[in-house]
Amino acid sequence: MISAAWRKRFSILRNRLYLYPAPEPMAHTRSFWLAMGLVSLAVLLFSGFFIFYLLSGHNAYLTNAEDLGIMDQAIWNTAHGHMLHQTICNILHDTNCYSQDGITRFAIHFEPILFPISLLYLIWPDPGTLIVLQTLVVAAGAYPAFWLARLRLRNEWAGVVIALVYLLYPAQQQATVYDFHAVTFTASLLLFALYFMYTRKTVWLFVFAILAMACKEEIPLVVTMFGLWSMVFQRRWRSGLGLVFLGLIWFLIAYFLIPRYFSPTGHPLLVGRYSDVGLGKGPVQMVVNIISHPKAFWDEYVWQPDRQAYLHILFSPGGYIPPLKFLKWWPPIYLVLFAPWILVLALPTLAANMLSSYEQMYSGLFQYNAEIVPVLIFSCIEAIVLILWLVQMLFAWLNSRQAHKIQSEVSHVEEHTLPLIQRNARWVHTFLLAALAILVLFSAVRADYTFHGNMPFSKGFQWPEATPHTALAEHFIAMIPADASVSAQSKLVPHLSHRTSVYLFPYGDGLAKHSGSIKTENFKADYIFLDVTGDVYPFYGSPDYIYEVKSVLLSGNYGIVAAQDGYLLLKQGLNPPSTSQYSTVQPGAGVDTMQVLPNLPENFCSNIYTSPDKVPDPHMQVSFSAPEGKNIDLLGFSVGAPDTFSHSGGYMSVATYWRISAPITSALQVLFIMEGSDGREYFASTDVPSLLWCQTNMWQPDKVIRLESRVFGLQRSHVPNGLAHISVALLPMAQPSSKIMDIHARLPLHVVNVPGTVSPTDGTNALQLKSMTLVP
Template sequence: MSKEIWHKRFIYARDHLCLYPAPEPLPRTRKFWLVMGLIALAVLVFCVFYISYLTTQQTAFQTNAEDFGIMDQAIWNTIHGHMLHQTICTSLGDTNCVGPAGFVRFAIHFEPILFPISLLYFIWSDPRVLLVLQTVVVALGAFPAFWLARLRLRNEWLAGVFALIYLIYPAQLQASTDEFHAVTMTAALLLFTLYFMYTRQTLWFFVFALLSMACKEEIPIVVATFGLWSLVFQRRWRSGLAVVVVSILWFVVTTKVIMPHFSPTGQALLSTRYNGAGGSGSLLQQALHPLTFLHTYLFDASHRAYIHDILAPAGYIPKPHGGGLFYLPLLAPWILVMATPSLLINLLSTNPQQYSGLFHYNAEIVPVIIFATIESLVVVRWLTHVGLAAITRHREAQNRPFAHLLSAEGLLRRPQVVSLVLISLLTLAVVFSSLRTDYYFHGQLPFSISFQWPQTSAHTDLAQRFLAMIPADASVSAQNKLVPHLSHRESIYMFPYADGQNSQKEGQAEYILLDVTGDIYPYFESQLYTHEVKKVLASGQYGIVAAQDGYLLLKRGLAAPAILSSPTTSAGQQHDLDALLFNLPTSFCSNIYVPQSEIQNPLHVDFKQPDGQKLHLVGFQVGASSPFSRTNGYGTLTTYWRVDSSVKTPIQLQILLKGSDGREYLTSTDMPDLSWCPAQTWQPGSLVRLTSRTFNLQKSSIPNGLAQMSITLLPQAQTSSTIMDVQARLPVQVLNAPVTVIANQNTNALQLMPITIVN
């Protein structure tokens, strides 16, 4: 057989094996521009809403040191001569707290896109510019989602719905509202990459591939899978292979040369996340035991829940008795496979946040899911046509009565109509599924259960006064929520790092700024946080510059505050730090005093102290919904007290839940105001507000069903082992209260309201 014949057969086979030839263009009709206009309007609404939401979070002190403060400091330092230098870390748990001098960010993540982003600081030197940029870039991803869906589905209206699906997709919204991360922008950049890859626009394919890879060190592996896909399914040998080679070289140079070079330890500082679950050896060692490996990283409940949380919004058919029957994107596994690198990076990490379905870790997965969902509808359309054609042939072959009616005029002869109706219904189902997930699962849409618009207050406004007292070139150790407002400096730390209570005195901060009423991260227990603050005050190294409304500004070298009371341990040799009472300015506790008009749910209940004095509860407010979820429900309790005379005995307040089984369950004793402004310091003739820290029931064994939220008062000296001693509680008497507020004389517990506990 001649070479020409073989060559012709090869060309024929090649053409017929090409699954994704160059797409046939569609005319830009009036319908196209109408849908484009609607998408542009949706993008504008998205930008206005989320820019307002995120920048208000910053104004309301609801952003965090990790990672917003980190990103801001690294970018600000770059334009001030210190390339991507950062000093912020969590000294209680991070592996990157290698020293107070800090390090170049490339030791953690390789994000060269931050260099051009830093130029924005010459226009507006404010961390909010990062939130604006990220929101706009992410929103623009709606356009390639529309263009790609239009070419595949050949329908402008269905394609326009996919632009909406992208904008409301839960994983995208989780990433977009998780402050600022360069990798979040890949939600849009990779969608542009996929679109230009599919339409064979090589130059723009490379441009957006490079922009995507510049966002994080792992993205080159994602882009490499795009190149492999193009090579296999589009037969674009040169461009596909070039993308693969460039991506792999980028990844190797980044992880083996650049990041180790900038790391103080010689390896990427976050690489310990992949040393094996629970420190049980390397991933390679665990992979030698495949069953254990699969159970650990794929089949256990948390990892399976992660897969569900990522895929379910794109279309999920549940089984009648629980569990999942099918995820729509699985109809296009040859598309979904491009998400494998990102999924593995998250599933194999020892950091549970990466497989929680929350935060920014899934931004690069969203474009692949959008493409896979579009392609699944293409598969459904093809299957519909094939199925109807087969049914038609079968009926005609059987020569059944009335078959000619079905064949000539029935739906069997109009597969386009049937398939259009079917994929339209499936598209609407994806919209519904995304909205449903947004509603229930930590959603970031205005109607979501957990969504709250950030609020400023007189307390947050006061923070600006304390920030202004700190010199611009001073080193500062500040509380989590305060760091992003102080991060325009070379040395900024998250308390307790650099507070002088360690061996690295050269890294001691000049100033310490705290808000004892605010978020105490990286601590999760108030007792540990309070202990560390009191340790700083007792060290004699810092004195008070200003104190008001729970804010405390300390400066190294000033005279330390005097200790008013100094209980000792049982050995009588050293101070019991937790019981120390310092001579702080009276303005420090100004936050607990409120006017009569602020009291919620007024009542009159007396608690009798051992010396005969009474504490008067005059109002309360429960910040928890009913039903209350034990898995993701959070609540607070605020109580209001009238002070007639000086209180001599320190007290503590318990929040209890009496379960449907009749037992009492301790919910919280975490009242930060009592740690710093104990009852014996309350001013006679005042009204005092006490608010608990947020509590949950994740570690509680309380049964589902109706429970009663109650409070008790008892002496502060009561230990944790005897804290549930009923005899130690102060007697309670209800003088005037709603019918739901009842005093149990047998347990001295005051029932405030019923609440239903659910899973």
């Protein structure tokens, strides 16, 4: 039996936890309708901007096989009687490829909301449908953000600010702009659920909870947390228990029963992302691993710098005050951390992201944080409520002390003699609320500006525009029969995904592949469609990609249907290409396949030529002397790197402009070098893909050639911090990698006229292009 004392203590604790009784309604005054009008205007602007921005990106071939291509194919197949069937997968680094026949979407994620979405394809069967729908659903989340903030802060204008913060929140925008994912809907749906939970509208709470759970298999755990929270802080036992049971049953079905039926392995195909913490052996084993090694767990998954940076990316837009330089002991302040009883609602998703070995899940980018945003918005609101309450308590304490002092001195207190603090409390409250709202809004805008922002004011923002090169892709796509199977590059797949069999290159290219421990069947798609100038994902770099493409061309399995401007359309069964007369090596044992040049149509290299007016500095004159005595002129360059460059996270690219006055017989490569503050040279990159397809001995005289490097960093170069210089040199294509930094192999150069910031490096046959300060 529990003693009376313990029952009393439990009753006191329960009363203290009862923080969220039924809210007092607020009248729909003129201010309310004006505020609603402002929120609606913000929703319309957000929707219009992102719909046009994202559709423009899709038309400019900036969307991806993973995941717009996957989702479009699965939904299109559903509308055509093949339930959520997909064949697109990453054969190189993921665990979701098993056969050319593909899998059902439920083998990867449980997203039943895709069924009603597929009905839209009966009206508008296009990837643009998904982009428009996703944007509209996410934008609608501004309304519950406004309603919830208005009730909690008792102020319409503060509610408008919170609605704007939701629309500006980087984690939400990153999910919105990255292709299409059902889970992105939860940024809005869970906010509706939170609002209806707070206002105790049970039917609508369950409606939106079910809609949210239908978006992904981990959302039921979030809904379960909602139910527990409602039981503890609202004393809503029946509805809270209903959410808990509904969430747990849904999760068990989604995680254990559905994969057993649909997955070829009997478990979700992406569970391998958690093999490091033992999830592959079951959730119980994972918990045991964490409990038995708490320090290792903390160091690896919480205190690790990448995870710390991830938490900063999530929390800072909700109100952030950085450390003060003149007060070294002053820590950074995150407003959302003031409401830990709200942040706990996001624990399932935070754990899923931070425990993953898949870096994208804790990068702050992509769709993985959509369901965290509603909790962060609620945390931000409650943090402001807490601060205002604390200040109110402080005023009440000061008022009582001052009133007691006055009453002890006089027998009667007139109204005008009340403490000044009490008479000014309302003004202080209003000022503090406005200051906190401005802080939160400024933090969101600052984060949008600095962290991969997608707003017009964001650093590096560019409106996506279709080019003549991307327009040419439609000409190639028209050559592919609608019922043919195709293996294509990532950016091309979403424009080919309305077919039963479409694959992400190199899957289906006829060469042996492995996916984890599973050896897939060595099969060949009917067509292969590539853009050697485009994104090479899932390859980590262009050398591996070029090796794969040239291996396919030399395998004898495919012939060329068409080739132009960097595009290659191959068909199984046609005569394969021979080796080009310009190739410096012939295919064979011990030969580097990347240096073999297949015989491709002359138009294939049309992408390297540009007009003279595109050269950044038309007055620059620098000549490199080829081995046969002819000159190669460097006409200009542009270095895509900031003046202060980070060793750990910085990346750069360099575009150079060249011209020859007469044909040359040498095949050359471009070498980029970093000269460090210690005066030594360090290798930077030779990754200029065009030179492995359009060699210098193929260049047409008197035309301007533009060569652009792949982006590269200095993470492994060991260049010391301080002032450094990026330089360019030319050397033979056949130079072995072990001697790539050999000064004597470089072509000598002669400088006639260069900008003041450019100079030759004495005795190195290299031209210094840009100076920068290297930092950790």
